[in-house]
Amino acid sequence: MKMTLKLTALTLALLSATTAAFAQGSGKSNEKGDEIMRIVRDFKKPDFSTSDVIMTLTDKNGKSEKRAVREYGRDKDGQTSVVMMFLSPASVKNTRFLQIEKENADDDKFIYLPSLKSTRRVNASEGSKSFMGTDATYDDLSTREFEEDYHEYITTEDKNGYKNCDVVIMTPKDKGSSQYSYRKAWIYHVDEAAKVYYPVYTELYDKNNKLVKKLTVSKIEKVGDFYIPMDDKMENVQTGHSTTLEIKKVDTTTKVPDRYFTQNFLNTGK
Numbered sequence: 001m002k003m004t005l006k007l008t009a010l011t012l013a014l015l016s017a018t019t020a021a022f023a024q025g026s027g028k029s030n031e032k033g034d035e036i037m038r039i040v041r042d043f044k045k046p047d048f049s050t051s052d053v054i055m056t057l058t059d060k061n062g063k064s065e066k067r068a069v070r071e072y073g074r075d076k077d078g079q080t081s082v083v084m085m086f087l088s089p090a091s092v093k094n095t096r097f098l099q100i101e102k103e104n105a106d107d108d109k110f111i112y113l114p115s116l117k118s119t120r121r122v123n124a125s126e127g128s129k130s131f132m133g134t135d136a137t138y139d140d141l142s143t144r145e146f147e148e149d150y151h152e153y154i155t156t157e158d159k160n161g162y163k164n165c166d167v168v169i170m171t172p173k174d175k176g177s178s179q180y181s182y183r184k185a186w187i188y189h190v191d192e193a194a195k196v197y198y199p200v201y202t203e204l205y206d207k208n209n210k211l212v213k214k215l216t217v218s219k220i221e222k223v224g225d226f227y228i229p230m231d232d233k234m235e236n237v238q239t240g241h242s243t244t245l246e247i248k249k250v251d252t253t254t255k256v257p258d259r260y261f262t263q264n265f266l267n268t269g270k
Contacts, residue, residue: 027171027182033151036166036187039197041146045080046226046252049073053247057133060240067092072256079103080143081261085269092132096266099141107142112266119266128179134243135213135234139179148177159186159201160216166197180204180212190220190227198229212238224252 055067068087073080079101086092094114101107109122127139149170159165165186172178185199198220204213219231228250235242259265 027150028152029150030152032166033153033168036153036168036197037146037149037151037170039195040187040199043196043198044194044226045075046073046224047075048252048254048256050251050254050256051247052249053245055134056244056246058242058244065089072260074256074258074261083260083265086132094269095132096269097132098261098263098266100261101143104145109138109141110263110266119263135236135241136243137179140234144178148173149183157186159188160218162186162188162200164189165200179207181207181209188220196227198227206238210238212236223250226252228252 049072051071051073053069053071055069056064057067058064067089070085070087072083072085074082081098081100084097086095094112096112096119098110099107100109106124110119111122112119122138127142128137130136131138131141149172152169152171153166154169155167156164157167165188167184167186169182169184171182172180175181182205184203184205186201187197188200190196190198198217199215200217200220202215203211204215206212213234213236215232215234217229217232219229220227221230222228228247230247230250231245233242233244
């Protein structure tokens with residue numbers, strides 16, 4: 001089974017060689033790290049969801065662009081599909097994106113570009129490209145098999161107002177399978193009784209082991225029986241650009257038709 005994790009955060013400067021080695025982890029799993037990340041992977045998700053999202057892109061000079069996005073989600077047989085429809089501004093209106101999770105294979109990704117009036121597949125070779133000018137690449141949107149990474153628990157600490165977060169370093173077993181050398185996540189126990197753990201602050205490090213992106217989740221709300229991250233921000237610390245997502249409304253009770261998760265829906269929007 002796959003897991004989705006958007007990772008990032010900050011690094012201390014002038015680290016000694018010993019401290020730097022600890023920050024990067026041993027590159028191996030330990031029992032507690034695997035246990036924590038299995039719980040993250042297996043959290044309860046709604047069968048269907050419909051969300052209205054405000055996406056804000058901000059450049060290094062502070063200039064911002066707001067986008068309205070509607071997102072549809074489906075969890076079927078343990079695999080997740082997502083459709084994103086860009087509603088505004090005019091520069092991105094009617095652009096539609098579909099991602100279908102695949103077990104033991106790359107996720108299927110398709111994008112409809114209104115300027116071309118056609119849908120095309122996003123190839124695996126495009127994984128490092130930016131998704132719609134955001135700070136997320138296509139690979140950042142992808143799910144990874146649990147078995148693809150080592151999971152090393154290193155400590156427990158408070159982070160951004162969240163108490164007693166477990167800090168786990170994830171290192172790809174196959175270095176060529178990820179654009180990052182390692183990822184570091186602060187995992188908050190949202191609901192211990194229900195075993196809901198969520199990464200509230202994450203870091204992504206480039207192939208030179210330098211911090212490239214950080215992702216902060218500032219608000220998690222319970223919607224019906226499900227915990228939903230309502231506000232998050234991904235920052236590229238090397239470019240000064242950031243992307244903020246704010247969920248304005250979410251529905252986890254209304255069934256989304258299966259036809260929404262097809263290329264035909266991307267082409268027609270209906």
